[in-house]
Amino acid sequence: MKIAVFCATGFIGQNIVEKLKSEGQDFISTDFADSPSEEEIDYRRVDILRFLGRAVRYRSSKPRTP
Amino acid sequence: MTEDRIRLIQPVVGEEELALIDEVLKSGHMTEGPKTMEFESKFAEYVGAKHGIATTSCTTAMELSLRVLGIGRGDEVIVPDFTYPATADVVRFVGATPVLVDVSPESYNVDAEHIKEAITPRSKCVMPVSLFGNPIDIEPIEDLAEENDLYVVEDAACSAGARRGQRRTGSMVDLTCFSFHPRKIITTGEGGMVTTDSDELAELARSIKKFGMTAGAGGISTFARAGSNFKLSDVLGAIGVVQMSKIDEIISRRQELAGNYDELLDRVSGVVPPKVDDGVRHVYQTYAARITVEKVRDRLISDLEKKNIETQIGTYSLHMQPSFSPVPKSGDLETARMLFENLLAFPLSHYMTEEDQEFVVTSFKELLEKNQANG
Numbered sequence: 001m002k003i004a005v006f007c008a009t010g011f012i013g014q015n016i017v018e019k020l021k022s023e024g025q026d027f028i029s030t031d032f033a034d035s036p037s038e039e040e041i042d043y044r045r046v047d048i049l050r051f052l053g054r055a056v057r058y059r060s061s062k063p064r065t066p
Numbered sequence: 067m068t069e070d071r072i073r074l075i076q077p078v079v080g081e082e083e084l085a086l087i088d089e090v091l092k093s094g095h096m097t098e099g100p101k102t103m104e105f106e107s108k109f110a111e112y113v114g115a116k117h118g119i120a121t122t123s124c125t126t127a128m129e130l131s132l133r134v135l136g137i138g139r140g141d142e143v144i145v146p147d148f149t150y151p152a153t154a155d156v157v158r159f160v161g162a163t164p165v166l167v168d169v170s171p172e173s174y175n176v177d178a179e180h181i182k183e184a185i186t187p188r189s190k191c192v193m194p195v196s197l198f199g200n201p202i203d204i205e206p207i208e209d210l211a212e213e214n215d216l217y218v219v220e221d222a223a224c225s226a227g228a229r230r231g232q233r234r235t236g237s238m239v240d241l242t243c244f245s246f247h248p249r250k251i252i253t254t255g256e257g258g259m260v261t262t263d264s265d266e267l268a269e270l271a272r273s274i275k276k277f278g279m280t281a282g283a284g285g286i287s288t289f290a291r292a293g294s295n296f297k298l299s300d301v302l303g304a305i306g307v308v309q310m311s312k313i314d315e316i317i318s319r320r321q322e323l324a325g326n327y328d329e330l331l332d333r334v335s336g337v338v339p340p341k342v343d344d345g346v347r348h349v350y351q352t353y354a355a356r357i358t359v360e361k362v363r364d365r366l367i368s369d370l371e372k373k374n375i376e377t378q379i380g381t382y383s384l385h386m387q388p389s390f391s392p393v394p395k396s397g398d399l400e401t402a403r404m405l406f407e408n409l410l411a412f413p414l415s416h417y418m419t420e421e422d423q424e425f426v427v428t429s430f431k432e433l434l435e436k437n438q439a440n441g
Contacts, residue, residue, distance in 0.1 A: 007188075009186055009187040009188055010142060010163070010186055010188045010394075011142055011163070011165045011184060011186050011188070011189075011394045011396065012394050013186075014186055031187070031188075032140075033187035033188060034187060049140075
């Protein structure tokens with residue numbers, strides 16, 4: 001199972017990344033800021049909350065079917 | 067309580083304040099106006115800042131400061147764990163995340179080393195607190211803020227008139243916030259002030275604290291942004307104007323009383339008086355000494371109260387309060403816990419006598435020994 005860490009550059013996110021790394025877990029980390037972590041961390045710069053927000057708005061604007 | 071009670075603090079107010087309040091009431095101008103503006107200008111000049119922006123409290127001054135800097139959701143603000151909850155609550159109020167860090171056991175203030183450990187790419191601001199009238203050690207914090215592109219908003223609620231070398235609290239950082247609560251150096255009952263050297267930040271602060279208003283053409287206001295109402299009434303502004311004429315006398319008296327406590331407590335074992343760095347003007351909003359025996363401080367407060375001596379804790383360790391359980395914490399915050407549980411604020415009333423102070427320390431010594439003996 002691959003774990004995804006959102007908000008990975010924040011204070012809590014960084015601690016979670018360090019913990020997962022020390023445990024040898026398979027994970028990917030994301031945030032909207034530049035990565036503060038070492039290169040071996042799989043980090044994607046993406047604003048996931050904005051993406052999810054758009055998806056929710058799109059979904060809620062679709063007409064409901066009975 | 068009898069009149070003989072030795073008070074923690076008493077506001078230094080009298081006929082002069084009443085006379086100016088009377089003038090305001092007779093003028094009919096009771097909202098924010100000329101008296102508050104005069105107070106702002108006198109206070110800013112006193113702390114060496116270009117601008118003073120009066121608010122309803124230090125809490126609203128801090129909230130205003132964060133809003134002016136555009137701090138909000140997704141941002142982290144580094145706050146000492148050893149402070150009154152308002153310092154961290156304003157961060158939550160603007161939608162940002164406070165990150166709690168430990169403090170120095172000697173100065174009780176946050177230092178650059180602890181701040182550094184909590185900096186992340188999301189950090190936008192650090193909010194050091196000049197606790198009890200002791201100004202923060204600004205230079206290392208300033209360097210760290212510059213290296214990491216952080217704003218510095220100082221909670222100087224307790225520290226009007228404090229100085230570190232030639233640098234005055236109120237003109238050392240981006241925005242400084244003061245309190246005029248009755249337990250502070252000068253008081254307006256309730257009230258606060260933001261000071262800054264930045265024209266841009268001051269203009270924005272004045273607008274946000276007044277409904278987002280800006281001056282418009284033909285005297286008609288324009289509402290340029292979302293704002294609130296943090297205006298300080300002229301009734302309170304008038305008190306502030308008079309208090310400014312007394313501030314140095316009040317500070318001198320507090321320093322004299324603190325010096326007496328230093329000498330008296332030097333002869334008592336089990337207590338460490340507050341430490342002051344060379345070249346620092348500590349204004350002693352609070353004289354907080356550390357009891358070196360664990361778990362006796364609370365009993366001392368209640369036993370001293372029975373002798374009509376009002377004492378208090380220093381302040382709070384936020385991570386120990388239920389409200390802050392979900393808030394991120396850096397390190398074990400052990401010093402903040404130790405200070406929360408063991409600091410004792412001694413009475414430091416402007417009107418107390420040397421005999422009162424001797425009675426306080428004699429009673430304290432006797433009760434500390436009794437509590438130690440009882441375990």
